[in-house]
Amino acid sequence: MKHTISVLLQNKPGVLSRVTGLFSGRGFNIESLSVAETLDVGVSCLTLVTRGPDEIIEQITKQLHKLIDVIKVVDVGDSEFVEREMALIRVKAESHTRAEVLRIIDIFRGKVVDVSPKSYAVEITGPRSKIKAVIDILKPIGIQEIVRTGTIAMARAKKS
């Protein structure tokens, strides 16, 4: 099962390697990982996506919590949540495909962020599944380069 785990940690040198070291040392897998500071510059938020049976996920969250620099660990999937990922994709765009690329990007509400005579660089944001769909469609046209962020996630606010 895929799990998205959100970790608040102290923004100090070496903290990230404590987290990644935990995963490599214990043989847990990381599918994606993204970190940035929060409103409080002393605190970072790390979102990581991992996969495993429930017992392993339970171990992962407990082990993360055990790290001295970790403030809070939430398995975001325990409640409703939104997740986003961003990809920058450089796709081949020659005279006969330029219009088609633009159309596809438009359908996915992407943006062209860089233009050259033979290619477009486009920006796509959305859940993982959407990024995958765009990549699948652009592949036959010719993807030259991809850069992706890890997933970030946020629990939805209670509705009442």
Added chain:
Amino acid sequence: MKMTGAEAIVKCLEEQGVEVIFGFPGGVIIDLFDELEKSSVTNVLVRHEQAAVHAADAYGRVKGEVGVALVTSGPGATNTVTGIASAYCDSIPMVVFTGQVPTGLIGNDAFQEVDIVGITRPCTKHNYLVKDPNELVSIIREAFYIARTGRPGPVLIDLPKDVVISKVNFPEPTPVKMQTYRPTYEPHPGQIAKACKEILKAKRPVLYIGGGVIASDSNEELTELATKLNIPTTMTLMGLGGFPGTHKLSMGMLGMHGTYFANMAVSKCDLLIAVGSRFDDRVTGKIADFAPHAKIIHIDIDPTSISKNVKVDIPIVADCKYALTAMNRWLDVQKDFNGKEQEEKLGPWLDEINDWKRKHPLGYVEEGDIIKPQFVVQKLHEMTNGEAIISTEVGQNQMWAAQFYHFNNPRHFLTSGGLGVMGYGFPAAIGAQMAAPDKTVIDIAGDGSIQMNIQELATSRQYKCPVKIAILNNGYLGMVRQWQELFYDKRYAGTDLSVGPDFVKLAEAYGAVGLRATKVSEVEPVIKEALATDNTVIMDFVIAREEGVYPMVPAGKATTEMLLS
């Protein structure tokens, strides 16, 4: 108040009640040694940094305090890694100070620079590189706090040279409060009630206790619970001494070299009460067959230990002392609890266990004049009234010590349990002797392991430690040889130690006393003389070369599949 970093560090040590540290100097840390010399803190100069850490480990264990080691940068720091990893596996409270090159040189591949914080990240509870001199004091206070609270463990502080000599603030001590680290001490009352009810229902309960009982000083509470309910009790290697080994409810150690009866009892029990133990593979054997009929209650202060290897039915995250006290109190107020009835109810279960005890006691076969290692340990037990502090090396010597020295008291058995470090025992014995000058301290050693830190004979002599080393000399890396005998068609590849030093002369070369026994009749006189000698003594017991440790559960097998001889 302004002072130098070195002065502040020493002041912090004094504030933490540190009386003895174990150290080895070098270029970047001279200032601190200089300052220590002026203070009330004794520095024990070891002869290898690994020994400093093992000695600090044992010192901490015996005193129930935080052990302290101090070394230089680079090789000094890397030499501590084995000792730190051992303390981490065994949850031993410790603070290790390492020197570091000046902050301006960090990252430049300076002379004797290593990233010791990076190297020890996975084997410390936490570690620090002090970059800002004004954080020095608060970091040290935090480090001691982290080391001794919750599940204890080693904490490392890396001290760049410029921080040690700069001027720093020394704020008044205030209680350490950390937003991100708050161990759970108090058990959940609901879980306590649930556990107690389950225990009262059980017909075949077993208490399985580990190092957590020792670390939390809850041997009395544990003994109260076991005797109140008449529950047979087994100890892990780290738990020895947590319940009196000579008590009629004691089943001795369980696991790979556990007793027949302990392993059988666990395999047949209907309720397993794990207290401060962590279901290590050396205890469980094949996990699927471990305590297959039992509900499991697990008390541990570390939530990651619970349901890690074995699914637990009633988890109790708490300090063992708090949890056991709560259980005892819960039982005290039960109107319908009747000790007599409980004893009767468990009668058949205890009869069954006693039957196993009678059928397959721990034992060995005598062979005329040839010294059997088990006999040596039995004699040591007898001649010290079971009251000595025993450290061990690793291998057969360690298992024979665990099996045949029936520990009645906590903090009397010092062994590298989780990491299994050959070379632990002798420096540990020195640490123990520094912590308990009036106690008899014996390192039960193997001829292989003792050579891993034999240089500490000098330390032992210098600090007048009358430590006794009992080498069970089989001329082999015996434990590995035993595996080769059983599982590798007796191909003794890389385990022959028949070329060894003359341990008697070696002792004498260091100004210690060397004694040798080669036949059974010499064992007692040698021990007697050693115990009467106010000096470091090596007793070289030349034992049956191919004696094995039994029972033995082959790795990966169910604990009921014991080889008995």
